[in-house]
Amino acid sequence: MEILRALPSSVCLRVTRRCNVACSFCQAPPPGRTELSLPDIIALSRFFAARGVRSLKLSGGEPTVRSDLAEIIDAIGQAGLKPVVITNGFDVPDEAVTAAQLCGGEFKFSIHRPSAENDQILHRTSFTQIMANIDKVIKRKVGMSINTVVTPSNADGMREMVDFACEVGAAKISFIPVVSRGRARRSGAFNFLPDELEAVYKGVAELSELFAGIIKVHCIDIRNRDYWVVENDGSLWIERATEGEDLKICDREHLLPNV
Ligand code: SF4
Secondary structure, three states: OHHHHHOOOEEEEEOOOOOOOOOOOOOOOOOOOOOOOHHHHHHHHHHHHOOOOOEEEEEOOOHHHOOOHHHHHHHHHHOOOEEEEEEOOOOOOHHHHHHHHHHOOEEEEEOOOOOOOHHHHHOOOOHHHHHHHHHHHHHOOOEEEEEEEEOOOOHHHHHHHHHHHHHHOOOEEEEEEOOOOHHHHHOHHHOOOHHHHHHHHHHHHHHHHHOOOOOEEEEOOOOOOOEEEEOOOOOEEEEOOOHHHOEEEEOHHHHOOOO
């Protein structure tokens, strides 16, 4: 398939749609319990490694709800790829941290407020536990960075989030302007006006300059770039700003013919 020659260096695996919290802007809420199995993930890791992909991001849903997360991380590392676990940080098992430590993996904590106010976003009392899990990852010298979803209501808090990321020892913070997908599509509260969005881009650029040499500050906006995702049913997609613009590349049968 010609388009598979254009794979990016990093692909996202949606290893589950289950989650242990309930963000109002969730871009990928649970539509079912279908999940990629460990043999699926081993086969996918080999498939992507053979085609020049260098890292697999584990997302969901929440990847830490998988009881075989450590084995998944290990399998990706064994294929020669870097596993990056995108997590809300509420429950980060020791075995998963060990597996990441052994293969040069990374944890990306999705944190949206630099205090217990974050609990209101996740709809679960969790901030103390998240901080303890960040500490655990840092102490084990495993790569750690932060993702922050930016909405019209927290766009003025980006500076505080960068300060927080520096304090906890993150190597990088990525700001992700919310797009109208999943649960966010159902609420007008997550619609950016064009000038608000421009202000986010400008703010991130200024913070990136201000914190140069201290921490990397990025903007990840799927309005401007393709996001390659293996869905929890094994199909491969390019995700864009709205579900209607998504492009299905192939079904599970093409990626996993013998699994
Ligand atoms: S932590 Fe992630 S997957 Fe879970 S509800 Fe929030 S945005 Fe959705």
